[in-house]
Amino acid sequence: MAALAVAGVASAQSSVTLFGVVDASISGYSSTSRDQNNGFTYDAQGRLAGYNPFYVNRGSVKASRRELANGAYNSSRLGFRGTEDLGGGLAASFWLEAPIKNDDGSEGVATFARRSTVSLSGGFGEIRLGRDYTATFWNDTVFDPFGTNGVGTNLISTASNSFGAFNGVAASNKTFTDQFPNIALPTNVGGSNYARSSNTIGYFLPPNLGGFYGQLQYAFGEKTKYSPGTATPSALNNSRQGRYVGGRFGYANGPLDVAVAYGSSTVGDAFYAGLTSKVNTFNLGASYDFGPVKLFGEFSKAKNKLDSENRRVTFSNVNSNSVDLTGYLLGVTVPVGAGLIRASYSSIKVDYNEPFALNRADPKANKLAIGYVHNLSKRTALYGTIARVSNKNGSALTVGGPSFVTADGFTPKTSTGYDFGLRHAF
Numbered sequence: 001m002a003a004l005a006v007a008g009v010a011s012a013q014s015s016v017t018l019f020g021v022v023d024a025s026i027s028g029y030s031s032t033s034r035d036q037n038n039g040f041t042y043d044a045q046g047r048l049a050g051y052n053p054f055y056v057n058r059g060s061v062k063a064s065r066r067e068l069a070n071g072a073y074n075s076s077r078l079g080f081r082g083t084e085d086l087g088g089g090l091a092a093s094f095w096l097e098a099p100i101k102n103d104d105g106s107e108g109v110a111t112f113a114r115r116s117t118v119s120l121s122g123g124f125g126e127i128r129l130g131r132d133y134t135a136t137f138w139n140d141t142v143f144d145p146f147g148t149n150g151v152g153t154n155l156i157s158t159a160s161n162s163f164g165a166f167n168g169v170a171a172s173n174k175t176f177t178d179q180f181p182n183i184a185l186p187t188n189v190g191g192s193n194y195a196r197s198s199n200t201i202g203y204f205l206p207p208n209l210g211g212f213y214g215q216l217q218y219a220f221g222e223k224t225k226y227s228p229g230t231a232t233p234s235a236l237n238n239s240r241q242g243r244y245v246g247g248r249f250g251y252a253n254g255p256l257d258v259a260v261a262y263g264s265s266t267v268g269d270a271f272y273a274g275l276t277s278k279v280n281t282f283n284l285g286a287s288y289d290f291g292p293v294k295l296f297g298e299f300s301k302a303k304n305k306l307d308s309e310n311r312r313v314t315f316s317n318v319n320s321n322s323v324d325l326t327g328y329l330l331g332v333t334v335p336v337g338a339g340l341i342r343a344s345y346s347s348i349k350v351d352y353n354e355p356f357a358l359n360r361a362d363p364k365a366n367k368l369a370i371g372y373v374h375n376l377s378k379r380t381a382l383y384g385t386i387a388r389v390s391n392k393n394g395s396a397l398t399v400g401g402p403s404f405v406t407a408d409g410f411t412p413k414t415s416t417g418y419d420f421g422l423r424h425a426f
Contacts, residue, residue, distance in 0.1 A: 016082035018426075022102050025072040025383075025421025027151065029401020030064040033410035061410055063402040070103045072150030072419035073373065073383045077114055090122045113189045114196070126204040135217045135246035136263035136281045137195045143257075143285035143298045145331040145342040148195075151387040151399040151417035152369035154346040156283075156300045156327035158397050159365075163302055163325050164194040164279045167268030168237050193219065193244040193265035193279075200244070211253035219244035221266060232271050240269040240276055255289035267304070274309035285329075296331035296344070324351040339374040342385075350395070363395035371419075379425045389415040 035058040040051050070076045079097035086092055097114040101107040117130035140160065146152030189198050197219040205214045221242035226232045232239065246263025261283050268277035283300035305322040331344035347366040354360065371385030387399045391412045396404050399417035406412065 013085040014082065016080065018078075018080055020078040020100075021074045021076055021423065021425045022100075023071050023074050023076045023421060023423040024102055025069050025150070025419040026066070027069040027072060027400070027417065027419045027421075028064070028066040029151070029399060029415070029417040030062055031398050031402055031404045031415045032060050032062045032413050033405045034060045034413050035409060036411045037409050058408075058410075060413075061405045063405055065401045067401075068103045069150075069419070069421075070101055072385065072421050073381065073423045074147070074425065075114070075149060076100045076102050078109055079112075079114070088122075090120065093119045093121065095119075111189065121204075123206060125206045126202075128200075128202040128204065130200065131189065131196060131198045132200050132202060132217075133195065134193055134197050134244060134263060134265075135215055135248040136261045136283060138248055139259055139261050139283045139285035139298055140300070142259070143287055143296045143331070144329060145296055145333050145344050146369060146371065146385065150385050150419045152342065152344065152371055152385045152419075153399075154298075154327075154329045154331075154344060154369075155348045155365055155367045155389070155397060156298065156329055156346060158367075159325055159327065159348045159350075160281070160300070160302060161192065161194050163304060164265055164267060164281070165192045166190070166237065166241055167277060190242070193242070193263075193267075197244045197265075198242075211251050212249070213252065213259075214247065214249035216247045217245070217263075229271075234272060236270055237268050239271040240266045242266065246281075255291075256286070257288075258284075258286040260284045276307045276309075277304065278307065279304045292334065294333045296329065296333075298329040300327045300329075301325070322353050324353065325349075326351070338376075339372055341370075341372055343370045344368075348395075348397070361393040364392045365395040365397045366390055367397075367399075381423045383419070383421055383423065385419045387417055391415070 038055065038057060040048060076099065077097055078100050079095065081093070081095045083091055083093040095115050095117050096112045098109045098112050099107060099114050113131070115132055117128050117132050119126050119128040140154065140157045141148040144154045144157070146154070148154065148157045199220040199222055200217055202215055202217045205212065219242070221240055223239050223241065243266040244263060246261065248259055248261035250257065250259025262281065264278055264280045266276060266278050269275065279302055281300065281302040283298060285298035287294060287296045302325040303322055325348060327346065327348035329344060329346040334341040345366070345368050348364070350363040352360070367387060367389045369385060369387035371383060373381050373383045375381045389397050389399055391397060391414070396412035398415040401417060404412035
């Protein structure tokens with residue numbers, strides 16, 4: 001009886017929850033490239049190099065695919081979370097969340113790559129350890145009517161995902177997929193600090209601050225240091241890559257929610273050259289719910305910058321030591337009975353910060369997305385989304401699916417796509 005009594009007290013003070021989302025959609029993607037040479041040829045800086053008056057334009061080429069996809073409305077996942085009341089206002093908790101691919105079953109609870117944290121919370125706030133969303137990602141997804149899922153994902157998120165990738169990781173992944181095309185790569189936990197970061201220490205403000213909220217976050221790069229430094233291996237990206245530091249602060253009260261975030265991710269390094277590549281991101285987002293309509297907006301600016309510890313190093317072999325990615329998003333949701341209309345417009349521009357004599361046109365892209373969600377219950381919904389991306393000056397962003405054909409002088413132009421699916425949460 002005493003043992004049962006103890007167990008009863010423990011169960012009253014602790015809770016464990018199994019949760020998840022299963023989302024499946026019929027999705028289609030189409031990426032169209034066009035021959036825009038018209039007999040003109042250009043050098044590497046985009047300057048006119050020659051003209052062929054007998055050139056015959058080859059029109060356009062399209063790459064398209066239709067598939068059964070997952071996570072087009074909410075990302076499919078399976079998770080476990082729990083809390084223990086420690087008394088005195090303290091609580092310990094954990095959160096383990098795994099991505100799942102319910103369309104083909106190729107990924108399940110093999111990694112808790114979406115989130116894997118343990119926390120201690122109280123009146124002081126929360127200290128959280130493990131793999132978690134980065135402070136700078138939250139504004140991209142919270143203030144996107146499509147929540148950075150499916151073909152409706154805003155261009156700030158689409159562009160930032162590759163802009164902030166660790167040096168050398170994308171190339172190694174491509175080599176793997178080229179050699180083993182029938183083996184799916186698991187969710188990459190070490191290729192970027194854009195959406196999530198591993199090995200983090202986070203602090204979150206307590207929720208009783210009159211609407212003010214915020215967090216600070218640091219992620220260890222977990223690279224080995226050598227003493228003396230001359231013992232350091234000569235391989236690239238083995239000294240500082242992976243480190244992240246960021247913060248986000250906001251105010252939410254009634255219909256208003258506004259937040260600002262800044263973060264710095266170390267994406268590459270060359271120890272003996274004294275070079276470090278960082279992506280520094282600033283973004284500001286807001287939403288306001290008028291009742292019949294809810295408006296969203298975001299501004300974002302990221303800089304991929306190469307820093308040198310050696311003042312004698314010059315960048316004569318490159319046009320600039322920094323590249324800027326600037327974007328904005330405008331969105332709206334309109335509740336209609338049991339449904340919700342969603343729409344957004346997003347735009348990005350890349351600036352290579354080149355000297356005027358070498359200055360080429362800035363790659364640009366804009367995107368329009370519209371969709372509808374019909375809630376069958378609190379946990380089950382039908383949805384549909386269509387989207388279109390227009391690229392200019394060499395930008396090659398897509399709504400998803402196949403990449404643009406760029407061989408033989410074809411230029412990426414438009415990408416269109418759709419998602420029609422079913423989401424069930426538990």
